[in-house]
Amino acid sequence: MKSFRADYVFPVYADPIKNGIITVDDTGKIASITDQHSHPPDVPVEQLSGVICPGFINAHCHVELSHLKGKIQPRSGLVNFIMDVQKFRNIDKGEITDAALKADNEMYENGIVAVGDISNTNNSIGIKQASKLYYHTFVETFSFLPTKAEESFNKALELLKEFKPMPCSITPHAPYSVSKELFKLIRDHSASGQNLISMHNQECEDENKFYRYKQGRFLDMYDAFGIDIQYFKPMARNSVQSVLPLLTNKQEILMVHNTCTNLKDIYFIKRFDRKVTWCFCPNANLYIETRLPKIELFIGQGYNITLGTDSLASNNQLCILSEMRTIQHKMPEISTARLIEWATLNGARFLGLDDEKGTLEPGKTPGLNLITGLDGLKITPETKVKRLL
Known part of the structure; x- marks a missing residue:
């Protein structure tokens, strides 16, 4: 299992989650999406700056x-x-x-x-x-x-x-x-x-x-x-x-x-x-x-x-x-x-x-993208995408 935390997680089918945490298995299948308060404290999380969205x-x-x-x-x-x-x-x-x-x-x-x-x-x-x-x-x-x-x-x-x-x-x-x-x-x-x-x-x-x-x-x-x-x-x-x-x-x-x-x-x-x-x-x-x-x-x-x-x-x-x-x-x-x-x-x-x-939901394998360089939530000339999965 891998867990990623970002400033926002965009499930797309639902409202963005501030300081959201998404956990996936080794096949890329989503296991869970939580906020910082619901994630188990003993599970390590990779801290990221930006927005996580589907591929x-x-x-x-x-x-x-x-x-x-x-x-x-x-x-x-x-x-x-x-x-x-x-x-x-x-x-x-x-x-x-x-x-x-x-x-x-x-x-x-x-x-x-x-x-x-x-x-x-x-x-x-x-x-x-x-x-x-x-x-x-x-x-x-x-x-x-x-x-x-x-x-x-x-x-x-x-x-x-x-x-x-x-x-x-x-x-x-x-x-x-x-x-x-x-x-x-x-x-x-x-x-x-x-x-x-x-x-x-x-x-x-x-x-x-x-x-x-x-x-x-x-x-x-x-x-x-x-x-x-x-x-x-x-x-x-x-x-x-x-x-x-x-x-x-x-x-x-x-x-x-x-x-x-x-x-x-x-x-x-x-x-x-x-x-x-x-x-x-x-x-x-x-x-x-x-x-x-x-x-x-x-x-x-x-x-x-x-x-x-x-x-x-x-x-x-x-x-x-x-x-x-x-x-x-x-x-x-x-x-x-x-x-x-x-x-x-x-x-x-x-x-x-x-x-x-297309969406971040448990059971799906949509791929994960990290979008960085946003101004608030606006895309700028410095905004980039990095493939996480």
Whole structure:
């Protein structure tokens, strides 16, 4: 048994415990959580300064793009980012796997215990099999051409088989890269069993502009990729409103980024029977579009909110604490307690891990993080995370 005492222990499911003491066994399973007055006096306790919380859940990542760190021009907009990723992503497989392995280790050191990871290839399979982290792999499929829908979906099915029996599912990439026909194939597949969805949503205004008016930079992208979109008719509504009816009502759906999602979009989603969770990756949004989502619009709407890092192609590090720091710096009214909930319990709920991770409760093995360098309970530039277990 090990016991740790900190200035505060954040169970997440309950109020923080001042001078709390948490005891775990040698497997990392929590035996007890007490205050300083209830802990047996003869049991030794390691004294720590800071806050103890559960291990972090990275709800959105692209480990297989880790070799692109520093290679993609920042602040150039989503369309240029997509084109650059396609230009640089296919290199020596050894370099790809080496970078992905380093990224996996980086996440472990940064107190992450579980990852919702996007994959378009089998490059990360061996890393995930050997990792100390829990991975759910979202096998991403995309084709904006209706005639290519079945071919694209069948390729995703074949890749899904390679990732099994590890947790995995098929997911659409984004509204602007998935045809109505491909969305329907994914929806039918989702009706037959467990198939979590993780879709990029409204990362830039051009995405909404394309769906509303068939205008904007996406036209340049389709032209550059040789994709004929004459068939596409503008919907006179934002992208998420246009594709939501095509999404499954049988599965949990993670909407990722939401940089340009507005209140009308949120209210529109509320009228539909869809199991939506929101995921914010603020550092990637700043890297690509130099703007953040209006996160305050999502609070109090009754939705689960989670955090992700996106990839090293769009971020300088894979660190959930860094994402929390960015949000609180820009929106100081959002408390550290709320951010910890987004970074732990809410991600565990989406991935279906909340019976063992996401909160500090006896019997669970959530991992333990120590957060130091807080100003009171506010995150500062000096705030760091250390993995205890």
